[in-house]
Amino acid sequence: MPPVNDPSKNPYYVVYQALIAGGLTDAWKKDDPGFTCCQDGKLLNPDSQLSIRIDLVLYRGDFHVENIELVGDKQADKTTPSGLWPSDHAEVVANLQGLHPEVG
Numbered sequence: 777m778p779p780v781n782d783p784s785k786n787p788y789y790v791v792y793q794a795l796i797a798g799g800l801t802d803a804w805k806k807d808d809p810g811f812t813c814c815q816d817g818k819l820l821n822p823d824s825q826l827s828i829r830i831d832l833v834l835y836r837g838d839f840h841v842e843n844i845e846l847v848g849d850k851q852a853d854k855t856t857p858s859g860l861w862p863s864d865h866a867e868v869v870a871n872l873q874g875l876h877p878e879v880g
Contacts, residue, residue, distance in 0.1 A: 786828045795834055803833040803841045803870050810846060812866040819860040824849060831868050838875040845869050 786792070796802065804810045812831035815821055826849055833844060847853065849866035 786830065788830050792832070800834040800836050801839075803835060803844050803872070804829070804868070805841070806844070810868070811849070812846065812868060813864070815861045815864045817864060819862075819864065821861070822859075824851075824861075826866055831865050833868050833870040833872075835872060839872040840875060842871040842873050844871075 810829045811824075811826035813826060813828050815825050845868075846866045847869055848862040854861055
């Protein structure tokens with residue numbers, strides 16, 4: 777299970793469980809844990825410190841996740857020439873496709 781579901785590692789576990797119990801679906805279904813938090817506050821850490829997943833795409837209804845990726849979590853995402861991480865969190869970017877019944 778992704779780290780968002782591990783109460784020993786994620787302080788937001790209770791909120792996440794309440795959202796899922798309320799009928800929302802987590803778009804992240806990859807084998808990759810999808811860590812999004814947290815780089816050093818000054819953004820100067822040489823290696824990524826992302827170790828929990830708290831930034832999410834949640835949805836309700838008839839949607840299909842076409843694509844979901846993290847941005848700002850890789851060394852290549854660091855700004856140049858400063859070498860700063862773009863943010864203390866990685867961003868989650870998703871494309872959802874609505875499933876529409878055929879009109880006939």
